[in-house]
Amino acid sequence: MCRCPFHDDKNPSMKVDRRFHCFGCGADGDVIDFVSRLEGISPKEAALLLARAFSVPYEDKGSPSRNRRPHPRQETPEQQFKRMERYCLRVLCDYRNRLGRWKRDYAPKGPEDDWHPLFVEALQKQDYVEYLLDTLLSPDMEERAALIASYGKEVRNLERRMAELDAGAAAGRDGHHRGRPAAPER
Template sequence: MNVFEAVKQSVTTRQAAEHFGIRVGRNEMCVCPFHADKHPSMKVDRRFHCFGCQADGDVIDFVSRLEAVSPKEAALMLAQAFSVPYEDKEPPRRRKPRQETPEQQFRRMERYCFRVLCEYRNQLGRWKRDYAPKAPEDDWNPLFVEALQKQDYVDYLLDTLLSPDMEERAALIASYGKEVRTIERRMAELEAGAAAGRDGGHRSRAAAPERP
């Protein structure tokens, strides 16, 4: 079985998307990396299809387009990433590490910034809804305050990333790339803290003695 057949049988597009840092929902929908997509419009399972830009294909097509490489390079990348065995009639050769072109680096960083900012924007919306004070005398939760302060700012950054002016997008990435990484780390820490709290509450309830 050659590398194309082996990869297509062993790896789904959803697995590949998640491997490359794309968050996929339970409904198998994700933000499309191939067009300016603010809301999840791509379905990824064994294949992929975007209901917005109509991008469509199998897992090799997906990685080839995502990483701007040939289908053969995409298949080999997937075989290595997911330890997929295959028959190769070519004699083994030591392959030099593939160097990203400046354009590939820019596209990768652009997709990363857009993904993180979309997730942060959605999180701000949840905080604004869930932590809104119930009465005028209630103290304001810091996450509610953050949502009020940051929503317009994040919308501005996302609108800039959707700009047709590549120089404007590149300037934003150069200026705010570090801040986007900080946002991603903070969201991960908050999620980990929330998960730990849920687990701790579950263990406390499980360990509580029954009342006579």
């Protein structure tokens, strides 16, 4: 539940899950409807905005008449920076959450147990990822810009690795399995 941004809401009246619904003003829809209404743009523009914001590849297969329309405006350098900043923050938060789960779920049960590679990774990377997140949340714009420029490729590699781990888990294999069942991802 949250306060609805579409009317003067003093108390939380909007329920948000896969869809949103405001019990106060009746606003309802999916993520595209939400962004469209919030930004005051068409649903198609909202979908394109979301695709760009979350680096989702898309292909516009519109009719030939649509191809003659002007293309959406190019992002300014500031918009590109903000998009990349949000992207890095999202990926690093996801990774930090996984590290916490791995540290808990893959911890050895006894002194004779082997250390699971994901447990070791959690021990090695947790402080580093916390440092990167602290820097991204810093009020110093130059620090944030330097981090994004320096670690952007590493963040993309992290996202790719997490997707590969998810695909391996979905296929029923854990590339690092060492004789005990893997704890489920939460």
